[in-house]
């Protein structure tokens with residue numbers, strides 16, 4: 001591992017949490033140089049919803065490369081892009097009565113967010129954007145301006161421009177309806193909040209610590225946007241692609257956002273990002289918002305193949321069953337260790353346990369990794385342990401992973417008891 005320490009920037013992160021030299025991966029298992037096997041409850045931070053090296057995708061990509069299919073095409077017309085668009089319309093948009101136009105942006109999630117913010121400002125001719133406490137929308141400058149966590153923000157970056165933060169659902173507990181708070185700010189000409197071009201929101205805050213917005217809250221947010229002529233942008237980069245049980249995470253609330261950002265699993269592990277927008281918002285002049293890597297044709301091939309999972313309800317039904325397995329297993333752990341103060345939150349295939357003692361989650365992740373489970377932390381202080389397994393994971397692997405979490409809990413509790421006893425004696 002010395003080469004990484006010698007050559008790679010200090011900014012490296014996951015290599016520190018999961019210090020193994022990974023070599024191969026299949027489905028929900030990863031293998032290191034020595035052939036040790038790890039169960040993956042992380043799924044590339046939500047990029048591998050369909051598992052590592054999904055065989056159908058690997059086959060399609062090998063075939064595409066073998067026949068010298070276009071790999072890089074800027075935004076030229078290619079067969080791969082045509083097939084992706086056709087499949088996306090047929091399988092995802094049309095059955096949901098969505099008539100979005102599709103914009104291919106630069107390859108990472110933050111590119112899609114930047115594009116959405118820029119277009120909203122252009123269309124509405126207003127610069128302010130409202131975002132929420134604990135939000136995470138990426139770390140390039142525009143996206144950082146709507147990302148809450150102070151670990152990523154610094155006053156010196158000049159990130160306070162043209163954005164305002166308001167409390168997310170449940171921020172003050174169940175008693176205070178944060179939509180009422182937002183309404184008051186928008187109605188009051190003296191609130192100091194300029195009428196925004198858009199409100200950007202995650203339906204479930206992933207990096208922010210698994211905060212699930214209720215359906216009613218999301219509906220009221222959509223209503224308020226319509227009432228005040230504000231565009232609603234749903235950032236579905238982490239929670240889209242089936243993560244919450246339906247293809248788009250906002251389906252459960254019955255709302256239709258003005259714009260949707262998608263990335264991560266849409267390319268099946270290959271870089272690809274898109275912005276969906278209501279057709280009347282597509283006010284770009286040709287070439288006005290461009291970028292070299294907007295047409296990752298290999299990702300189009302992967303994506304078109306993966307969208308076949310949504311041809312029938314079977315896949316979503318399977319996800320619902322696995323969701324229940326996670327919820328039941330994690331609830332049992334929370335109940336078993338009732339002396340440790342923690343709360344379970346989640347929906348679909350995204351589950352988090354928040355610990356009152358923030359350092360517990362990091363120690364748990366470390367103990368889990370020692371037992372060959374990859375699971376990361378989330379939240380402002382890394383106080384949440386976050387289960388983000390692939391949607392294709394087998395029930396046997398879910399159970400095995402949950403057993404490791406249980407054993408890791410036990411280990412952290414024992415270690416702490418020993419430390420306490422040591423400091424007493």
Ligand SMILES: Cc1ncc(COP(=O)(O)O)c(C=O)c1O
Pocket residue numbers: 045108109110111113136137138139202206207235236237238239263264
């Ligand atoms: C909701 C959300 N938006 C945007 C991003 C940024 O995506 P990327 O890291 O690909 O730029 C992320 C990344 O975790 C995310 O979870």
